[in-house]
Amino acid sequence: MKRILSLIPITMLFAVVLFSCEKEGACDEYNVSEINGDDSHNFGNNCMQCHQAGGEGEGCFVAAGSVKNAALTAPATSGQVEFYTEANGAGTLKYTIQIDAKGNFYTTEAMTLTGLYPAIKNANGTHYMGNSLSTGACNSCHGNSTDPLYAN
Secondary structure, three states: OHHHHHHHHHHHHHHHHHHHOOOOOOOOOOOOOOOOOOOOOOOOOOHHHOOOOOOOOOOOOOEEEEEEOOOOOOEOOOOEEEEEOOHHHOOOEEEEEEOOOOOEEEEOOOOOOOOOEEEEEEOOEEEEOOOOOOOOEHHHOEOOOEOOEEOO
16 A cells, blocks of 8 residues: 555656646647638738747747738738748748638748848739748747738
8 A cells, every 4th residue: 555655646646747748839730720720810920930949929939920901901811921041032942831711821840041042922823032040930030020921
């Protein structure tokens, strides 16, 4: 009986550790934007403030942001963000993320974005970013210290 009682605290500690890893903010959750998807929210905010390890968001985003229409009056409701190895769409296309119906794009898929050059593409054309990326948190700059992202 004494031996069973001594195992109870260890069992309780194991249960707490096991279930605490399954809370929101766990990085093992798959969360990727889709064409016509409408699960996103907080247009224009830095998505990765919440979608990070220990954050309130579902999954840890590797890249995320919001895209406005060409007139900068509303969210772009279609298109995609592409990531190239060279500026202006030159080099190799490495990754593509769809823009959802609310103008947001995001992914938890593993990708290395540092040094890549993004482009926003829709039916009206392509808008290129002239500098390479240092982060996938696009709204940490765009819409704050630089112009918002927009589609042609």
